[in-house]
Amino acid sequence: MQHYSLTAPAKINLHLEIIGDRADGYHELVMILQGIGLEDRIDLYAGSTQAIHLHCEHPDVPLGPDNIAYKAAQLMCREYSQAYAQYGGLEITIDKKIPVAAGLAGGSTDAAAVLVGINLLWKLGLTQPELQTLASQLGSDIPFCLEGGTALALGRGEELSPLQGLDQATVILAKHRNLFVSTAWAYQSYRQRFGESYYQKPETIEVGKKQAHSADLVSAISQQDYLKIGQLLYNDLEKVVFPEYPKVEALKSAFQEEKEVLGAMMSGSGPTVFALCSATAKAQDIIENVRSKINDSTVEFWTTELTNRGIQVKS
Numbered sequence: 001m002q003h004y005s006l007t008a009p010a011k012i013n014l015h016l017e018i019i020g021d022r023a024d025g026y027h028e029l030v031m032i033l034q035g036i037g038l039e040d041r042i043d044l045y046a047g048s049t050q051a052i053h054l055h056c057e058h059p060d061v062p063l064g065p066d067n068i069a070y071k072a073a074q075l076m077c078r079e080y081s082q083a084y085a086q087y088g089g090l091e092i093t094i095d096k097k098i099p100v101a102a103g104l105a106g107g108s109t110d111a112a113a114v115l116v117g118i119n120l121l122w123k124l125g126l127t128q129p130e131l132q133t134l135a136s137q138l139g140s141d142i143p144f145c146l147e148g149g150t151a152l153a154l155g156r157g158e159e160l161s162p163l164q165g166l167d168q169a170t171v172i173l174a175k176h177r178n179l180f181v182s183t184a185w186a187y188q189s190y191r192q193r194f195g196e197s198y199y200q201k202p203e204t205i206e207v208g209k210k211q212a213h214s215a216d217l218v219s220a221i222s223q224q225d226y227l228k229i230g231q232l233l234y235n236d237l238e239k240v241v242f243p244e245y246p247k248v249e250a251l252k253s254a255f256q257e258e259k260e261v262l263g264a265m266m267s268g269s270g271p272t273v274f275a276l277c278s279a280t281a282k283a284q285d286i287i288e289n290v291r292s293k294i295n296d297s298t299v300e301f302w303t304t305e306l307t308n309r310g311i312q313v314k315s
């Protein structure tokens, strides 16, 4: 039976700046997105019945239309109904390694892998720009997940410009096990609290000006200056997540006190905090220090690295 196995990396936000409201109800963003080595594995088979079946052993992963990877499969079945009829249904298995609802685009990267996998399984021959168009219909982070690497992301997050790749740093991730932050809640709270000060009418937002906000970080990336990159990390959503969840801020502060940490920041809408460290840093020592400072057994840690890999087809 025809089968594809793919790997789908998580991402972190090195920069997340909210610069205005959009006419479509979303927020106008300036982000710098970065792929990391922590990845899920997605297996796709043509099914025997005319249906989509999603399998995942992780208890927090929905197996129906609440899962963005399932929605990606539905979209492909709608758009390419002839191929769907010809090849039968889809059996999709997700081996979940990326923390769920954590600000690491775990669901988005699975969805990107489903688009790539179905394109191969059904021999559709879609080009990368065609896959990008499908991805941006599904969610704001999915176009980046298709490409991976390091990129400036404007608009809702789907207007991508690749930046020079970064791969010489270790990343430590930390997250409270039972803490989940809804992305929609975080953006909505930001609008409620800061709408007056950040608000720009969609038609007044200029592309050149948008890029200026993150110019220092873009230039640190092009110089591969990891020290500076660590100092320039930025995330507007911390302003709403930290007051609601002070323990996330405490986790960030604990990392920042560590000598070998170049910079620490909440990723996306949280609650995961990441610490950027030099490639030679002793990650385990940093984790032990942070663990003893915060003294909270519900915090989980992962050590990974920055990566330029996007979705990869393994077999």
Ligand code: C5P
Pocket: 025, 026, 027, 028, 029, 138, 139, 140, 141, 155, 156, 157, 183, 184, 185, 187, 188
């Ligand atoms: O696009 P996606 O489904 O990943 O976004 C999740 C939620 O985050 C949206 O429903 C919206 O509330 C918020 N969002 C936003 N502006 C963006 C991206 C996301 O308000 N640019």
